[in-house]
Amino acid sequence: MREVLLALSVFLACTVEAVEALTIVLAIGTTRGWRSARYGIATAVVSLAAVVAILGPALTAIPIDVLRLVVGGLLLIFGLQWLRKAILRAGGFRPLHDEASIYDREVTAAGRADVAGGRFVPDWYAFTLCFKGVLLEGLEVCFIVVTFGANQHDVSLAVVGAVVAVVLVTGAGFLVHRPLTRVPENTLKLVVGVMLTSFGTFWGAEGAGVRWPGSDTALPAVIAAVAVVATGLIAVLRRERDRRRRPVASVA
């Protein structure tokens, strides 16, 4: 059960990040040409693979209780930030993530920038933006893969979840040749926030010495509880948003 939830969480998190990276890569590749963009993507992917290859086995060597306390705590902090942003978006207190407008912005900026490069990388702008985009989005995935994999002592399962997501998103992106605006990204971010917070709570508490009632079967209950709390907080925020809008509506 825990394995399925772990793979699903990594898959969803990676889908969200891959969609964001794809938007940048497509905007740069279609505007500036693919050669330098491909070099940037390849360099970032190799860097990310190195991070997972080094950190994954290193973390699994740490005693499990210490690992769960430290890494579970980090995952909880990280997850709560995701969840907080997702709740603020869903509640109307933060703009929704819009891939189409990000794509248009990147295309405009890429069209204006000068072309400067060398023999191997003809366009440093395209290389740098693709490298940075894939690296930064990928680092979040690496963090999730490494922390999930280390806590579960199964980095390879987490890697499989991530790779499947990247392959699916990349394939779909290059087929439609547009940003994947139909992926319900904001909802996915909320789901990922719930999953990260739940796993962080579960592992962090175990690391602090807690024995959960029902052992592993407590994890789905924690996930359900976090989801209910998040839904309730979104409802509260929406009511507050509506309350703030009301005076203007009555004047109009």
Place this chain on the structure above:
Amino acid sequence: MSRVRTFGAFWYEFVVGDDWRIAVGVVLGLAATAALVHLAHVSAWWALPVAVVVGLALSLRRATRSGGPGPTGEP
């Protein structure tokens, strides 16, 4: 030195993000849980979830007070 600072700032932003109080709340929640389990010998499985819910709610309250949708409804 500035490179070290930039590197540190990147990781701080990456893990801790917009509200450092959440990170402090998590550390305090873990410490309280460990104290309850190891010192008071209480089965404190509920302590961290409570800390998480309270910390998240307070952080959202602060965020919606300091910003959020204006009269036009735009965030």
